[in-house]
Amino acid sequence: xxxxxMWVAEERKDKTVYRRRCPTGVEILSFFFISTCALLFLxxxxxxxxxxxxxxxxxxxxxxxLPAGRCLCEFSTSFSCDTCLDCAxxxxxxxGNATQKEELEAWTFxxxxxxxxYGLDEAQCESAFPGQYEEIERAAKLRxxxxxVTKEDLASFGLTKGMVRAMIYDREIYIIxxxxxxxxxxxxxxASLSALYRAVLAAPSAADIPNIEFVFSVEDLPxxxxxxxxxxxxxxxxxxxxxxPDFGFWSWDMPALGTxxxxxxxxxxxxxxxxxxxxxxxxVWRGKITFAPKLRRALLDAAKGKPWSDVxxxxxxxxxxxxxxxxxxxxxxxxxIAHAEGRSYSGSLKYRQLCRSVIVSHKLQWxxxxxxxxxxxxxxxxxxxxxxxxxxxxxAMEDLLDHPEKVKRIADNSVQVFRERYLTQAAEAxxxxxxxxxxxxxxxxxxxxxxxxxxxxxxxxxxxxxxRYETFMLYEPKVQLEWPKSAS
Numbered sequence: 309x310x311x312x313x314m315w316v317a318e319e320r321k322d323k324t325v326y327r328r329r330c331p332t333g334v335e336i337l338s339f340f341f342i343s344t345c346a347l348l349f350l351x352x353x354x355x356x357x358x359x360x361x362x363x364x365x366x367x368x369x370x371x372x373x374l375p376a377g378r379c380l381c382e383f384s385t386s387f388s389c390d391t392c393l394d395c396a397x398x399x400x401x402x403x404g405n406a407t408q409k410e411e412l413e414a415w416t417f418x419x420x421x422x423x424x425x426y427g428l429d430e431a432q433c434e435s436a437f438p439g440q441y442e443e444i445e446r447a448a449k450l451r452x453x454x455x456x457v458t459k460e461d462l463a464s465f466g467l468t469k470g471m472v473r474a475m476i477y478d479r480e481i482y483i484i485x486x487x488x489x490x491x492x493x494x495x496x497x498x499a500s501l502s503a504l505y506r507a508v509l510a511a512p513s514a515a516d517i518p519n520i521e522f523v524f525s526v527e528d529l530p531x532x533x534x535x536x537x538x539x540x541x542x543x544x545x546x547x548x549x550x551x552x553p554d555f556g557f558w559s560w561d562m563p564a565l566g567t568x569x570x571x572x573x574x575x576x577x578x579x580x581x582x583x584x585x586x587x588x589x590x591x592v593w594r595g596k597i598t599f600a601p602k603l604r605r606a607l608l609d610a611a612k613g614k615p616w617s618d619v620x621x622x623x624x625x626x627x628x629x630x631x632x633x634x635x636x637x638x639x640x641x642x643x644x645i646a647h648a649e650g651r652s653y654s655g656s657l658k659y660r661q662l663c664r665s666v667i668v669s670h671k672l673q674w675x676x677x678x679x680x681x682x683x684x685x686x687x688x689x690x691x692x693x694x695x696x697x698x699x700x701x702x703x704a705m706e707d708l709l710d711h712p713e714k715v716k717r718i719a720d721n722s723v724q725v726f727r728e729r730y731l732t733q734a735a736e737a738x739x740x741x742x743x744x745x746x747x748x749x750x751x752x753x754x755x756x757x758x759x760x761x762x763x764x765x766x767x768x769x770x771x772x773x774x775x776r777y778e779t780f781m782l783y784e785p786k787v788q789l790e791w792p793k794s795a796s
Contacts, residue, residue, distance in 0.1 A: 426510035433738035470527035482774030507740035564635025593646035
């Protein structure tokens with residue numbers, strides 16, 4: 309068939325001669341179209357293979373065209389909050405220099421006593437956790453400039469996967485609407501609601517807990533980042549998002565986890581048995597590479613074959629999964645712990661920061677509520693930052709191994725700042741209450757408990773908006789998924 313199309317046969321007396329025929333314009337276009345489609349097909353197949361494969365080694369061509377997806381870093385975050393850390397450090401110095409009488413009169417945050425005190429008053433929260441509220445103040449100032457959040461703003465977007473609409477009224481929490489597509493969604497939403505409930509319930513009687521209405525999302529990737537929504541993480545360009553603490557501060561149903569204070573206590577116990585001098589002088593990391601293939605494969609490639617590396621991936625379907633897996637406390641046995649973001653932020657970072665180890669992280673794209681306390685240099689340095697492609701990981705590790713006193717200082721700073729202060733549940737409760745207060749400052753309306761009843765009206769009662777948190781928690785999981793539709 310091809311010979312007939314591309315060649316013209318001429319019959320002669322002694323032989324048959326074939327002469328090449330010039331292709332027509334249509335045939336040329338068809339050839340290029342088919343070739344382009346074939347190349348695109350191969351490219352798409354390569355990209356799909358690269359993003360879904362758990363094979364640690366990929367062909368160079370596949371790696372080159374591996375998409376970054378949502379992990380494409382248009383902006384990276386870099387915070388300088390020395391004053392925040394200086395204030396927290398100075399508080400400890402004042403306690404040490406105070407007389408016995410002054411210690412009895414003045415209150416200062418003490419980790420052993422106050423870490424799980426959910427009921428600190430506003431003055432104590434300000435004193436104990438300077439710098440923790442920077443993200444809230446950023447969002448509040450921006451909203452003050454743009455105009456207050458209206459009832460129409462919340463109504464302007466329907467709930468998508470992982471969203472809950474709720475209300476605080478007379479210091480009680482009401483769930484108005486949910487859209488939770490699976491049990492993982494449900495667990496995260498219930499954990500966030502529980503943490504908020506605890507913060508409100510434990511608030512001192514004199515604390516100002518205003519009536520508010522809000523929408524929050526527990527998805528890794530906020531689906532509507534231009535809307536005034538509460539979310540777990542944001543990028544620099546997501547100006548409208550208000551950050552809430554990660555659901556893991558309540559608890560996380562994952563192997564070797566649970567509540568965050570459980571993990572902290574286990575890390576402390578482990579370090580009492582295996583002190584700093586016994587830590588393994590290697591960089592450890594375990595994770596699923598398909599959550600962020602380009603980023604996490606770069607970490608694997610940069611650490612491959614290095615004497616200081618114990619970096620490896622997790623394959624949940626592998627029969628040797630239990631041998632590959634290292635819980636957060638097991639990682640405390642190592643002097644260095646690597647961190648890499650996932651589909652967006654990675655909830656594992658806070659657990660790694662509970663260890664007296666040095667966190668080595670690439671430049672972060674996703675911001676969480678406490679990230680303003682990160683310092684990558686100076687006397688307050690509490691982690692090591694490398695490039696997003698880990699191209700300078702090897703030189704960074706060699707520098708750390710050559711300066712053991714620097715390593716110990718960074719690890720101690722990390723414990724003092726994170727484990728012993730800003731990752732405590734006392735800090736989390738203080739953050740929730742400040743969020744409630746500042747959100748009310750930018751709300752343009754007063755929430756009502758009964759639909760059809762205006763503020764101050766008592767002569768009529770409509771349908772109650774939402775269901776109390778305590779009652780919602782008694783519902784079957786399938787009812788919680790899409791309340792109130794699921795109730796019918």
